[in-house]
Amino acid sequence: MLNIAVCVKQVPDTEARLSVAADKTRIEEQGISFILNPYDEHAVEEAIRLKEKQGGTVTVFCLGPARAEEAIRTALAMGADKAVHLADAAFGGGDEGTAAAALEKAIAGKSFDLVLAGRLAIDDASGQVGARLAEKLGWPHVTAVTRLAVEGREAVANREIDGGSQVVAVTLPAVITAQRGLNQPRYPKIPDIMKARRKEVAKVTPADLGLSGGEVGGAGAKGKVAGLAPAPGRSAGKVIAGEPADAARKVVGLLRDEAKVI
Amino acid sequence: MYLGLTPREEEIRAVAREFAEKEVLPGAAERDRTGEFPAALVRRMGELGFYGLPYPKEYGGGAEGTVAYSLAAAEVARCDAAVGLTMAVNATIGTLAVFLFGTEEQKQRWVPGVLQGKLISAFGLTEEGAGSDAAAVKTAAVWDGGGGGSSVGQGVGGAGQWIINGEKIFITNGSVADFVVVAAVTDPELGSRGISCFIVPTDTPGFRVAKKFTKMGLRCSDTAHLIFEDCRVPAANLLGKRGEGLKMFLTVLDTGRVGVAALSVGLAQACLEDSLAYAKNRVQFGQAIGKNQAVAFRLSETATEVEAARLLTISAARARDKVMEAAEKAPGQGGGRFTTEAAMAKMFASETAVRAALTTLQVHAGHGYCLEYRAERLFRDAKLMEIGEGTSEVQRLVIARGLGL
Ligand SMILES: Cc1cc2nc3c(=O)[nH]c(=O)nc-3n(C[C@H](O)[C@H](O)[C@H](O)COP(=O)(O)OP(=O)(O)OC[C@H]3O[C@@H](n4cnc5c(N)ncnc54)[C@H](O)[C@@H]3O)c2cc1C
Ligand SMILES: Cc1cc2nc3c(=O)[nH]c(=O)nc-3n(C[C@H](O)[C@H](O)[C@H](O)COP(=O)(O)OP(=O)(O)OC[C@H]3O[C@@H](n4cnc5c(N)ncnc54)[C@H](O)[C@@H]3O)c2cc1C
Numbered sequence: 228m229l230n231i232a233v234c235v236k237q238v239p240d241t242e243a244r245l246s247v248a249a250d251k252t253r254i255e256e257q258g259i260s261f262i263l264n265p266y267d268e269h270a271v272e273e274a275i276r277l278k279e280k281q282g283g284t285v286t287v288f289c290l291g292p293a294r295a296e297e298a299i300r301t302a303l304a305m306g307a308d309k310a311v312h313l314a315d316a317a318f319g320g321g322d323e324g325t326a327a328a329a330l331e332k333a334i335a336g337k338s339f340d341l342v343l344a345g346r347l348a349i350d351d352a353s354g355q356v357g358a359r360l361a362e363k364l365g366w367p368h369v370t371a372v373t374r375l376a377v378e379g380r381e382a383v384a385n386r387e388i389d390g391g392s393q394v395v396a397v398t399l400p401a402v403i404t405a406q407r408g409l410n411q412p413r414y415p416k417i418p419d420i421m422k423a424r425r426k427e428v429a430k431v432t433p434a435d436l437g438l439s440g441g442e443v444g445g446a447g448a449k450g451k452v453a454g455l456a457p458a459p460g461r462s463a464g465k466v467i468a469g470e471p472a473d474a475a476r477k478v479v480g481l482l483r484d485e486a487k488v489i
Numbered sequence: 490m491y492l493g494l495t496p497r498e499e500e501i502r503a504v505a506r507e508f509a510e511k512e513v514l515p516g517a518a519e520r521d522r523t524g525e526f527p528a529a530l531v532r533r534m535g536e537l538g539f540y541g542l543p544y545p546k547e548y549g550g551g552a553e554g555t556v557a558y559s560l561a562a563a564e565v566a567r568c569d570a571a572v573g574l575t576m577a578v579n580a581t582i583g584t585l586a587v588f589l590f591g592t593e594e595q596k597q598r599w600v601p602g603v604l605q606g607k608l609i610s611a612f613g614l615t616e617e618g619a620g621s622d623a624a625a626v627k628t629a630a631v632w633d634g635g636g637g638g639s640s641v642g643q644g645v646g647g648a649g650q651w652i653i654n655g656e657k658i659f660i661t662n663g664s665v666a667d668f669v670v671v672a673a674v675t676d677p678e679l680g681s682r683g684i685s686c687f688i689v690p691t692d693t694p695g696f697r698v699a700k701k702f703t704k705m706g707l708r709c710s711d712t713a714h715l716i717f718e719d720c721r722v723p724a725a726n727l728l729g730k731r732g733e734g735l736k737m738f739l740t741v742l743d744t745g746r747v748g749v750a751a752l753s754v755g756l757a758q759a760c761l762e763d764s765l766a767y768a769k770n771r772v773q774f775g776q777a778i779g780k781n782q783a784v785a786f787r788l789s790e791t792a793t794e795v796e797a798a799r800l801l802t803i804s805a806a807r808a809r810d811k812v813m814e815a816a817e818k819a820p821g822q823g824g825g826r827f828t829t830e831a832a833m834a835k836m837f838a839s840e841t842a843v844r845a846a847l848t849t850l851q852v853h854a855g856h857g858y859c860l861e862y863r864a865e866r867l868f869r870d871a872k873l874m875e876i877g878e879g880t881s882e883v884q885r886l887v888i889a890r891g892l893g894l
Contacts, residue, residue: 260511260515414536414537415537416536416537416538416551417501417504417505417537417538417539417542417551417553417561418538418551418553420504420508420537421497421500421501421504424500424504
């Protein structure tokens with residue numbers, strides 16, 4: 228029996244065309260669609276597989292605005308049992324620290340054996356929340372995991388490192404963050420979506436977690452996004468004409484003298 | 490309106506509506522403009538189980554029945570009828586032929602793939618000289634290799650091959666399909682009893698897409714002119730019994746027509762909703778135009794017709810479910826037909842959709858005629874419903890036959 232918590236975030240669709248909002252610190256949300264963060268999908272999938280093998284429950288935790296309930300429903304349709312949504316407006320505008328602090332309050336003391344999260348959320352791409360949450364809980368953590376085995380009170384996780392892989396064994400409870408390749412997330416089908424509609428999504432406020440307004444969201448954040456700019460458009464490439472041998476010589480010359488990369 | 494739906498059917502309808510509003514509606518106008526086939530959406534709908542709703546679980550279906558399927562198809566069409574048509578043809582005609590008449594091997598090879606969104610099917614009946622008159626098909630299949638292929642009314646075996654030659658036009662999903670179920674003449678001397686049915690994978694040498702048709706409506710639905718030039722398929726690709734192709738195609742079209750009726754209901758519903766919203770908001774002569782009886786009465790009639798079309802469609806779908814249930818209990822008996830019910834639903838619902846679309850145009854008046862509202866698209870889309878899978882006139886022929894005339 229494993230009681231598993233999965234932290235999920237709703238992020239802009241990978242196919243959405245993003246633009247920076249007028250205040251230059253956020254992306255414009257008007258007209259874009261949102262999805263369950265792809266790394267979190269792997270986390271949800273892994274949690275469900277563990278539950279299917281060993282029994283237990285999977286509870287989804289999500290900090291995000293009302294629209295994020297759609298991502299929660301996706302996780303529930305995949306097979307999570309219930310969810311806790313930190314949806315209060317006061318949670319908004321925070322940083323990785325406030326997010327981890329709020330999640331820690333929601334998760335601690337509920338006899339979870341394991342917390343799974345995505346390696347990073349593809350919107351801010353900071354990759355901090357999982358590790359910070361583990362620190363706050365005082366649990367060991369393994370990040371960017373591509374294989375996970377849980378036996379008794381031990382989890383053995385493979386993680387990618389530069390040029391190879393590392394196998395880390397931790398005792399439970401622990402926090403694991405999912406890398407692509409951990410598994411192939413399942414597609415929920417219509418009956419799964421129907422079941423998910425009946426599952427419980429508890430909405431919690433900072434007060435429910437014993438946090439004051441000053442400790443969460445923008446008010447509690449130590450870091451703020453000061454500015455956001457779109458990546459500069461790629462400039463047009465150069466086509467070098469001529470015989471292959473000549474052209475290759477010209478390319479080498481340009482790489483050395485003009486681009487100064489070799 | 491009391492529709493006699495089960496709670497589960499109601500819920501499937503709600504889920505389908507949610508999905509359609511979120512994932513089908515947003516791109517509809519753009520797809521109408523570009524005519525681009527929405528491959529990702531079509532795959533996704535398969536993954537979710539839209540196509541499998543009326544199929545049993547053994548073949549990757551959802552076993553939810555034809556009523557649930559029809560409700561879902563209507564919800565998709567309410568948001569984009571072109572996506573609805575892609576769904577309907579994929580789920581209820583191309584694949585259905587294999588499901589109803591295929592061998593276990595044929596079914597396992599093709600049906601689950603479609604129901605999971607991995608494969609796309611097409612249904613190739615219509616030819617230049619064979620529209621309403623389906624028996625006039627000229628596409629021919631000749632057995633090469635002696636032995637098993639020879640006798641009418643039997644399956645065939647042996648090492649030979651069928652060589653298929655001919656052309657099909659107006660084939661929905663034709664240029665995106667993985668396989669086409671093709672009606673071809675195997676025994677010309679036997680007339681309509683000499684037509685057989687083949688599964689032709691689209692990677693068969695000799696198969697090609699001559700062109701894609703540009704249409705007035707349903708523009709992102711793929712409609713192709715297909716050419717079969719010495720296409721060789723093995724005996725195992727003959728579907729059902731030799732010589733029974735036409736009967737099989739007409740049987741499949743019974744279900745297809747319930748599907749088209751469902752699309753029509755969805756379109757008519759969209760027309761009604763748009764008309765009501767506009768009539769309540771547009772002020773002329775100091776009041777909402779809907780306050781005029783000329784407008785209000787027209788919408789009263791539309792609303793009533795939409796409900797009637799919906800009930801007829803659900804009733805025909807229910808009839809199909811009964812037939813399928815009976816067929817499952819007594820295999821080999823066929824389970825009976827619901828031909829007349831399907832034709833009535835298709836005729837009435839498609840004509841309701843066209844009338845409703847005209848009303849929407851008229852209520853929107855100048856704005857309806859211009860492109861900023863979707864009234865004109867609804868009209869262009871609706872018109873096909875009176876043509877595809879048997880014109881309105883052909884439905885009347887079918888119903889008359891059902892009446893013993
Ligand atoms: C968008 C689209 C998608 C299609 N998809 C497919 C597909 O996937 N597979 C496929 O096989 N076909 C498909 N079709 C073809 C469709 O089924 C035919 O267009 C339809 O059956 C009518 O045939 P026709 O166009 O040749 O018209 P015709 O048969 O030439 O009819 C012309 C007119 O004469 C009337 N008429 C004909 N015979 C009679 C009669 N005996 N009594 C009274 N009136 C009569 C018709 O009702 C019609 O009004 C598609 C067509 C379209 C436009
Ligand atoms: C292609 C095109 C070219 C045009 N060219 C010109 C032009 O050159 N010059 C120009 O001035 N205008 C032009 N128009 C505008 C055209 O005359 C108007 O569209 C038309 O008069 C209808 O007005 P409306 O579109 O505002 O509809 P509305 O008046 O809003 O009518 C909406 C609906 O409500 C109905 N309705 C409204 N009031 C009543 C009532 N009291 N009782 C019953 N029913 C009612 C209408 O019949 C209609 O069905 C053009 C429009 C188009 C589409």
